[in-house]
Amino acid sequence: MINLKHTLLGGQAFNWDYKNGEYIGFFQNKIIKIQHNATSFDKETSKILRLNADYSKILSTIRKDNHIEEAINRFPNLRILKQPFEQTLLSYILSSMNNIKRIRLIVRNIRDELGEDGLFPATDVIAKTLISKLRELGTGFRAKYLKETAKILTSTNLSKVILDMDEETARKTLVDLPGVGPKIADCTLLYSLSFDNVIPLDVWCTRVLVDLYGLDPKMKYTDMSAWAGEYFEGYAGWAGQFLFEYIRNR
DNA sequence: TCGCAGGGCCGGT
């Protein structure tokens, strides 16, 4: 059984709700529903949930100490999602200096005011929306970043070519976008592009690495990231997700 | 109540 609750409603997606026994996710081109007790999934849902990932191998690789062990036991069958690129990137632009509850609210404001039929709006719609309108929806200082990045996505073939890039090339490309720094780039690399050894170092994950793993809090982002990547041997992203949920819910 | 902090990033120095 997939841990749908913590996978869909945890920290890696902002577009799912739980209602009447089913999880409902809104995307730019479709609504996806998953029964809470589902044991089989259609092709599309399987792809999003990454059912073909070698879960037992991932777990056996990252089980390196008591902290991660506890986190895994606390959130059994937690998965990393594979989410559509543009919506993921745009949503995470809203995450900077924000909290999850409010990010979820803003994402819904954008859906309700700019989207149609309950869908998240197409990227070109966001690109054409006035900054003032975006600010009305609660985006704050991120409004111009959201619009500018949306404009770049609609006027280039970035969304297509990034799918064939290696990790470093993709990261550099992402960081060049307005409102996208190392953290948001890493979220996109992991939650959409499936680079499993990328660990988005937000305040929570940094706190874990400092408090539980003894890293120097003054370490630079890239150094801390490299440490985690080596320690968790290819699956730092998965380890980070367990630890993130663990520390946020303790 | 009130001040801090929230899945950071940008621009100036």
Place this chain on the structure above:
DNA sequence: ACCGGCCCTGCG
């Protein structure tokens, strides 16, 4: 490399 500022609001 470092640091102040930033929209807005949830939370203790």
